[in-house]
Amino acid sequence: MNRTRTSIVDIARAAGVSKSTVSLVLQGSPLVNDKTREKVSGLIDELGYVYNRGAANLRQARSKIVGIVVNDLTNSFFAELAVGMDLVVQSAGYVQFLAHSGESVDRQRQVIASMRENGIAGLILSPARGTEANDIKSLADSGIPVVVVVRNLPGAKVSTLLSDNYAGAKAAIRHLIGLGHRRIAFMGGFVDTAVFSDRVRGYRDALVEAGIPLNDNFIIHSAPSRAGGVAAVERMMLFAERPTAALCLNDAVAFGVCDGLRSNNIEPGKGFGIIGFDDVIEAKTAVPALTTVSVDPQGMGQRAAQLLLKQINAGQIDQESIVTSVRLVVRQSCGAPVKQPEEMA
Amino acid sequence: MNRTRTSIVDIARAAGVSKSTVSLVLQGSPLVNDKTREKVSGLIDELGYVYNRGAANLRQARSKIVGIVVNDLTNSFFAELAVGMDLVVQSAGYVQFLAHSGESVDRQRQVIASMRENGIAGLILSPARGTEANDIKSLADSGIPVVVVVRNLPGAKVSTLLSDNYAGAKAAIRHLIGLGHRRIAFMGGFVDTAVFSDRVRGYRDALVEAGIPLNDNFIIHSAPSRAGGVAAVERMMLFAERPTAALCLNDAVAFGVCDGLRSNNIEPGKGFGIIGFDDVIEAKTAVPALTTVSVDPQGMGQRAAQLLLKQINAGQIDQESIVTSVRLVVRQSCGAPVKQPEEMA
DNA sequence: CTGTTAGCGCTTTCAT
DNA sequence: ATGAAAGCGCTAACAG
Numbered sequence: 001m002n003r004t005r006t007s008i009v010d011i012a013r014a015a016g017v018s019k020s021t022v023s024l025v026l027q028g029s030p031l032v033n034d035k036t037r038e039k040v041s042g043l044i045d046e047l048g049y050v051y052n053r054g055a056a057n058l059r060q061a062r063s064k065i066v067g068i069v070v071n072d073l074t075n076s077f078f079a080e081l082a083v084g085m086d087l088v089v090q091s092a093g094y095v096q097f098l099a100h101s102g103e104s105v106d107r108q109r110q111v112i113a114s115m116r117e118n119g120i121a122g123l124i125l126s127p128a129r130g131t132e133a134n135d136i137k138s139l140a141d142s143g144i145p146v147v148v149v150v151r152n153l154p155g156a157k158v159s160t161l162l163s164d165n166y167a168g169a170k171a172a173i174r175h176l177i178g179l180g181h182r183r184i185a186f187m188g189g190f191v192d193t194a195v196f197s198d199r200v201r202g203y204r205d206a207l208v209e210a211g212i213p214l215n216d217n218f219i220i221h222s223a224p225s226r227a228g229g230v231a232a233v234e235r236m237m238l239f240a241e242r243p244t245a246a247l248c249l250n251d252a253v254a255f256g257v258c259d260g261l262r263s264n265n266i267e268p269g270k271g272f273g274i275i276g277f278d279d280v281i282e283a284k285t286a287v288p289a290l291t292t293v294s295v296d297p298q299g300m301g302q303r304a305a306q307l308l309l310k311q312i313n314a315g316q317i318d319q320e321s322i323v324t325s326v327r328l329v330v331r332q333s334c335g336a337p338v339k340q341p342e343e344m345a
Numbered sequence: 346m347n348r349t350r351t352s353i354v355d356i357a358r359a360a361g362v363s364k365s366t367v368s369l370v371l372q373g374s375p376l377v378n379d380k381t382r383e384k385v386s387g388l389i390d391e392l393g394y395v396y397n398r399g400a401a402n403l404r405q406a407r408s409k410i411v412g413i414v415v416n417d418l419t420n421s422f423f424a425e426l427a428v429g430m431d432l433v434v435q436s437a438g439y440v441q442f443l444a445h446s447g448e449s450v451d452r453q454r455q456v457i458a459s460m461r462e463n464g465i466a467g468l469i470l471s472p473a474r475g476t477e478a479n480d481i482k483s484l485a486d487s488g489i490p491v492v493v494v495v496r497n498l499p500g501a502k503v504s505t506l507l508s509d510n511y512a513g514a515k516a517a518i519r520h521l522i523g524l525g526h527r528r529i530a531f532m533g534g535f536v537d538t539a540v541f542s543d544r545v546r547g548y549r550d551a552l553v554e555a556g557i558p559l560n561d562n563f564i565i566h567s568a569p570s571r572a573g574g575v576a577a578v579e580r581m582m583l584f585a586e587r588p589t590a591a592l593c594l595n596d597a598v599a600f601g602v603c604d605g606l607r608s609n610n611i612e613p614g615k616g617f618g619i620i621g622f623d624d625v626i627e628a629k630t631a632v633p634a635l636t637t638v639s640v641d642p643q644g645m646g647q648r649a650a651q652l653l654l655k656q657i658n659a660g661q662i663d664q665e666s667i668v669t670s671v672r673l674v675v676r677q678s679c680g681a682p683v684k685q686p687e688e689m690a
Numbered sequence: 691c692t693g694t695t696a697g698c699g700c701t702t703t704c705a706t
Numbered sequence: 707a708t709g710a711a712a713g714c715g716c717t718a719a720c721a722g
Contacts, residue, residue: 004406005487007699018709023701033707048483053462054399054408055699058714061350063399065463073431079424086418086445090452095459098443100431107435114440117398118410138393142350352715363693368717378691400715403698694721699714706709 005050011043026051057119064094066308067115067123069108071151073100077297078126081149084301085124092309094121101128109135116144122308126150133157145311149304159311161304163295165195165277169202170209172247172275172293177210181245181273185218187232187257188249196249199277203247224249229256230263237264245273251292252276350395356388371396402464409439411653412460412468414453416496418445422642423471426494429646430469437654439466446473454480461489467653471495478502490656494649504656506649508640510540510622514547515554517592517620517638522555526590526618530563532577532602533570533594541594544622548592569594574601575608582609590618596637597621 008026012019017036024032025040032040043049057063068085070078082098089096097115101108108128112135115123122145125136133156140146146158153160176184186203189196200219207214220235222228229248233256236242248254254276258268266272269291278294311317353371357364362381369377370385377385388394402408413430415423427443434441442460446453453473457480460468467490470481478501485491491503498505521529531548534541545564552559565580567573574593578601581587593599599621603613611617614636623639656662 005699009699019700020702020710021708023699024708027701031707036707048487050487051462052403052464052699054464055403055714056701058397058400058403058716059699059701061714073418073424073428074421076419076421076424079418079421083418083445083447090444090456095442095456095463096444097440099435099441100428102428111435111440117396118440119397119399142393142395350715354715364716365694365718366692369692372717376691381691397715400698401717403700404715404717406698692722695719697718698716701714702712704710706707 005052006047007049007052011040011047011049014043014047015040063119063121065118065120066094066096066305066312067112067120068096068098068125069101069111069115069123070098070126071101071103071108071128077294078150080297081126081301081304084298085305086301087298088302088305088309092305094309103128105130105135112136112139116142120144122146122312124149124304124308127153140317143317145308145317147304147308147311149300158317159307161300161307163300165198166202166205168277168293168295169199169247170206171202172277173203173206174210176245176247176273176275177206177212179245179273182212183215183218183241183243183245184212184273185220185232185236185243185246186249187220187236187246188222188228188253189224190221199247199249218243220246222253224253226252226256226259229253229258230260231256233257233260233264246275247293248274248276250277254292350397351392352394352397356385356392356394359388359392360385408464408466410463410465411439411441411650411657412457412465413441413443413470414446414456414460414468415443415471416446416448416453416473422639423495425642426471426646426649429643429648430650431646432643433647433650433654437650439654448473450475450480457481457484461487465489467491467657469494469649469653472498485662488662490653490662492649492653492656494645503662504652506645506652508645510543511547511550513622513638513640514544514592515551516547517622518548518551519555521590521592521618521620522551522557524590524618527557528560528563528586528588528590529557529618530565530577530581530588530591531594532565532581532591533567533573533598535566535569544592544594563588565591567598569598571597571601571604574598574603575605576601578602578605578609591620592638593619593621595622599637 008019008022012022015022015036017040021032021036022040025037066089068082070082072078073082086096086098097118097120099111099115101111105128108131112123112125116139123136123139124147126149131151131153133153136146136153136156136158140156140158148156148158148160150162152162173184184207186200191197204214217239220232222232222235229252232253246257248257254274257274261268261272268274275291275293278292353364353367357367360367360381362385366377366381367385370382398409411434413427415427417423418427431441431443442463442465444456444460446456450473453476457468461484468481468484469492471494476496476498478498481491481498481501481503485501485503493501493503493505495507497507518529529552531545536542549559562584565577567577567580574597577598591602593602599619602619606613606617613619620636620638623637
């Protein structure tokens with residue numbers, strides 16, 4: 001209940017040594033005599049001393065605090081991302097300012113500024129929609145490491161963790177093949193995006209790897225939307241030898257494919273294997289049992305934190321490096337246990 | 346990219362004033378001449394000065410940092426709780442250390458210690474299972490306000506936010522009455538707990554309020570477990586005039602009631618209105634569409650944060666005060682939109 | 691209105 | 707192995 005906490009000098013006086021000695025004890029220095037160390041340590045918890053890390057930070061001009069700003073903690077994907085970060089941050093002896101931007105760039109800017117004033121050693125940002133490279137420029141320029149996750153920030157000179165579309169597509173196709181499918185389509189999207197071509201490449205390579213002949217008709221282009229998914233199914237229905245499963249460019253397309261299948265009296269999941277990339281995370285709750293390909297959020301969080309800590313310790317920040325994260329996770333909405341397609345056509 | 350950040354003296358020198366003056370400008374003091382203020386402010390963002398809150402904290406022996414420790418951020422209930430706290434903490438100009446204990450008391454203890462060293466002005470704790478009053482005693486004794494939420498910590502002399510069982514029960518019954526039910530049972534539990542009697546009191550009062558005669562047979566005692574729920578239904582089936590709905594002591598009982606109804610060929614929700622108190626939060630995912638009575642997590646988070654800030658600003662901590670939180674929220678697992686019983690018996 | 695002075699609690703040479 | 711002294715960046719009296 002003391003108004004002024006007991007400090008290093010209090011325990012120094014009590015032990016009859018100088019504060020330097022106490023400081024050395026605190027740091028576990030080997031230069032201090034065992035007997036004094038013992039006495040000092042005794043006093044330390046006898047007097048209920050608590051270390052003032054703020055003072056140390058000031059003196060040393062560094063801190064073991066990292067900032068984490070997440071666009072939507074309410075979304076279980078991001079919550080798990082945060083938990084993954086928390087795990088490694090904590091084990092490394094750091095603490096985190098963890099804030100929720102609620103997809104507001106204003107709030108995000110504000111909170112980043114505040115964290116900076118509070119002396120964070122680094123920042124992990126899962127950007128709010130509409131964030132620009134500029135929003136983290138001054139921070140990064142001041143030499144504080146920044147790691148961006150999940151969403152890309154074009155033009156920002158910081159390390160970024162995005163999902164590995166190629167590997168993800170490959171894993172998804174392997175999954176379908178493992179379920180016994182041989183005729184597998186790729187639905188949705190056009191050729192002009194990097195995302196599309198990476199995913200198609202993964203799709204192709206996985207088929208080749210399994211010795212399944214490629215059939216270019218099975219790459220069914222359409223708008224990357226729910227309507228596009230419906231359209232793709234309609235197109236597919238015309239085929240003499242129809243696919244028994246499909247990988248969809250994203251979850252919106254996948255929803256559309258479900259719609260399309262149902263109006264053709266095919267039960268998605270049962271009659272037709274279907275996996276969607278989980279891009280439009282916000283829509284996740286819309287179709288409960290959809291199997292999706294997505295990054296493992298906790299794992300991604302851990303990697304992001306590790307990356308940040310590495311940069312902090314190196315005292316040097318990566319410029320322009322883009323790291324990609326792999327890992328297929330079959331998830332339903334709500335992170336509930338996996339539900340697989342139970343039969344195949 | 347400077348190794349040493351520009352400080353208050355740098356800008357003082359540049360402006361040809363003393364650092365006190367700069368400090369005053371920073372604090373928006375009215376005692377400073379408009380012209381100097383202008384010059385100083387100009388230099389401040391010209392030189393890219395960033396305020397060192399740590400130094401200020403040290404000098405003032407206080408901080409605008411609060412600690413928040415949550416037992417499971419992965420659970421959407423607690424994630425939303427955290428978001429509610431974040432909202433008010435941030436608007437009050439504070440930052441938060443937010444950590445996830447993962448239901449580990451060790452981890453929790455560790456993280457609280459770390460936050461304390463980092464100079465938090467207060468702590469909000471959603472305790473890990475097994476937490477004891479002792480775990481926060483020294484913190485509270487040192488004069489740092491602590492607010493405990495969701496779970497009670499018997500013996501802890503701190504303010505605590507728990508749900509208001511009486512009001513919750515009342516709200517639940519009103520809800521069922523609003524759906525047209527008149528014969529409503531209360532299932533599960535025995536008389537010896539405060540929780541039980543509060544809930545039954547709410548149940549009774551709501552019925553009286555609606556002019557529905559009480560029928561003591563409709564209070565069906567049973568173990569507060571899933572098995573207890575099944576047993577309660579069996580008992581109920583013997584009644585000549587059966588209830589058409591029930592409020593269950595907790596969600597475990599409610600699950601049991603669902604089981605029991607199904608084995609009697611009654612469809613829960615459709616054939617029989619059923620609401621469970623949402624105590625066993627961990628079980629939430631087990632029954633997707635169960636209607637539950639629970640506190641609004643965001644609202645509770647906000648209230649907790651407000652309470653904490655009030656205590657921080659008062660410079661004085663509540664001892665032994667227990668605040669209760671109201672508010673019926675009809676939720677399914679995953680926080681998905683409400684699904685109501687669509688018909689009544 | 692503005693400058694001087696004296697720390698907050700710690701770490702860190704540099705002596706001893 | 708331990709102490710003395712300086713100083714991190716800021717605020718708070720107190721003078722002027």
